[in-house]
Amino acid sequence: MATEILGGALSKIGEYLVEATIHQVCYLFRFKSNVESLMNEDKNLRLALDRVQLQVNRAKRNAEDIEKDVQKWLDEVSDIITAVQKLGGEIQAKKTCLSGLCPDLGWRYRLSREVEKMTGKLLNLVNRGKFDRVGHIPPGIELFPSKDFVQFESTKSTFDQIIEAMKDDKINMVGIYGMGGVGKTTMAKEVPKKVLELGIFKEVVFAAVSQNPNVRNIQGQIAESLGLKLDEESDARRATRLMKRLRDEKQILIILDDVWARLDLNMIGVPLGGGCRILVTTRRKQVCHSMECESQIPLNALVEEEGLALFKRNACIGDELPTLNDLAKEVARECKGLPLAIVTIGSALKGKPIDEWNVVLKKMKNAKFVGVEDVDADIYALLKLSYDYLKGEETKLCFLLCSLYPEDYEIPLGDLVIYGKGLGLFEDANTIEEARSQLRVTINHLKASCLLLDGGNEELVKMHDIVRDVALWIASKEKKFFSKAGLGLKQWPKDEGLEQYAGISLMANELEVLPVSLAYPKLEILFFDCNYRAEVEVSDQFFVEMKALKVVHLGCGVMSVKSLQFLTNLRSLCLDDCRLKDIFSIGTLSRLEIFILRSCFFDELAKELGELGELRLLDLRDCRWLRRIPANVIRSLSQLEELYIGEVSFRTWNVEGTGAETSNASLYELNSLSHLTMLSLSIEDKCIPKDFTFPKLIRYHISVLPSDSRGFDSSYFSETGSHGHIEIRGSRLTSFNAFKEVCHTLQTLEVSDCNALTCLFTVSLARSLLQLEILSVENCSLMKHIVVADNNMPVREGSHIVLPKLTNLALSELPNFMGFYEGSDYSTWPSLQELTIYECRNTSPSFTVFEAAGKVCSHNF
Incomplete structure (x- = not known):
């Protein structure tokens, strides 16, 4: 019995040993097929990577957050591609082993086993690379506001x-x-x-x-x-x-x-x-x-010790100055444990001499408010004190301007430039761009004083609701501004004494009827929004007795510009989503510097616009009915600095010299504007003359499209940021020469479906692309290279191109693409983070072997 059991056990062990031995020996004989399987799965993984990476790139452009499982998958793919490349290099070093002529059986066994394991990992990643979605829109809240939250x-x-x-x-x-x-x-x-x-x-x-x-x-x-x-x-x-x-x-x-x-x-x-x-x-x-x-x-107020600690933190004082510390205790005590007051007063006193601290303390003890509901009245007095200590009337006026917006509104800095410029702020600024710079300094000072908060991005600011209440109280007391913004008003307010104010804001309301006329002789700035469904008429007499007006913002009204002809002091005019009966009287507004007609309904720009010799900014974005801009009107605007004609606005420019019977404006007129620095433009490719070159610009978003295509979303264009963006889609352009003067500020270039382009840049032009960050070229059937020699001259030996800021390069569906640089030498992209190559079957494999910022590029030939 024991012998039988022992015999059975030995037999079983023998079977296992034989199976194991056969399995190990198979590594030697299946080496070539294992390598082929690895190459196939590597190809499949790269295809999956390309698909996912394209989805990820789109999600990022849409400001989405990438899902954690997707990012984990991308990281794993990056690691395994590196490992496969290393393994491939080892195999390539002994090519003879692939044909079975390998004397080193130990090496062949080890590598075959490693290849098989690697193939399994690749297969697993391929199967996992099928995602329903790769990103999501981030929640509309800052999840980590640690700089504001101090836990006591x-x-x-x-x-x-x-x-x-x-x-x-x-x-x-x-x-x-x-x-x-x-x-x-x-x-x-x-x-x-x-x-x-x-x-x-x-x-x-x-x-x-x-x-x-x-x-x-x-x-x-x-x-x-x-x-x-x-x-x-x-x-x-x-x-x-x-x-x-x-x-x-x-x-x-x-x-x-x-x-x-x-x-x-x-x-x-x-x-x-x-x-x-x-x-x-x-x-x-x-x-x-x-x-x-x-x-x-x-949620109660801070206890005294906590209030003092928060105050000292914001006033930036330590324990080394006993006198100042004693004052700090008294000042903090007057803030009643309210963080908003503590932070605001502390910021106001930061860096101030002791004498000034004493003056502030005395004012704090004497300042009182009465009749304030749902808030400690003292906080109003303390915030008023912070306002009083702001330096300069411009800063104070800018602060009060922010109160004209509705509660919790994110205030665009671009608006503040337009309205401030109209009111005569930034008088030292020679250009609108300089005014923006001065505004940034002012905004930073208000933020440092804790009177303004950060908005959703760097071009937006917000006001705490109590700070806004105080600002409105100050503005009302000084008869500067009256605001009932965002209250859903359907009728014009009947408050007494409105004729005494310099500013009235009825922004974000739904006015359904307007008075025929109003007598506001001191009014300099007026905001009001009507109900867009009601087609509210603005009578020709409405503005007759408002001759001091410098800034007007009107939303959703029906009007004739003739009603504005009495406003000879008007400097900024902003019309949003208005139906215009005519704009032929615009020439009477001789002092107008900023004219915004955004999403307005009219079909022809008046030739009288050319009489506005002081006009610096013209915005015609989203005017979908605009069909005609008379010839020479734009050319006449000799002081124009900024021109916005984006998305679905006017695109049918005249091509001079074609014999076409049209009196529309020509792109050549842009070259007559010596002060032009900013351009937002969507245009059909057939409207670009062969020898035309865009003028030098600081910021621009230029979109070249086929006639049946919708333009770019102009909401993405920033008036305050620094950006050069060109999009060319479905164009028959044969060269990039029209844009050579703006290449030095180009940051983003997107080219797609352009089947007449064989290249983008000459060597000399490529060397001016020092600001280029994103380059995407897609579905261009004749594209061979991104960079070629100048005028068909041979590339000099040692020629080298550096694109120092390029972070994203995507090349897809370019069947004739051979390489980035036509020359025998190479180009360098030291900042590259993402390189995607998809369906570029003529490309040399060596072109894709890069390590960019620690990331391995993805490609599929």
């Missing part, structure tokens, strides 16, 4: 209570309440970071409600964060769609900030319960009751 013992206790309430599945709504300026919004913006980190929620959405809630606006904020587009006209239908979308979410937190009264969640489209929970911030505890918050958490 008292605030930590409140924060911990909020997080504990979030962990409780039985609690659907949490309310944070406390006086204005105590830091509710700042704390609410810190919550997402923690709840996402703990996995309590998978998504967080933030919406500012404000004192006068606008249902449509709140719906829009939530939908935008979700990547949902609400096209419905009625608020009710939008609410239904939003409700359905939110019910699909398993774990989502909706933060409703600055709620003043009970909010009807059904009207907005926010479900309660299930996977959707809500965090409310409010100044009033009764709001928490009325909204039936299961957890109601107070």
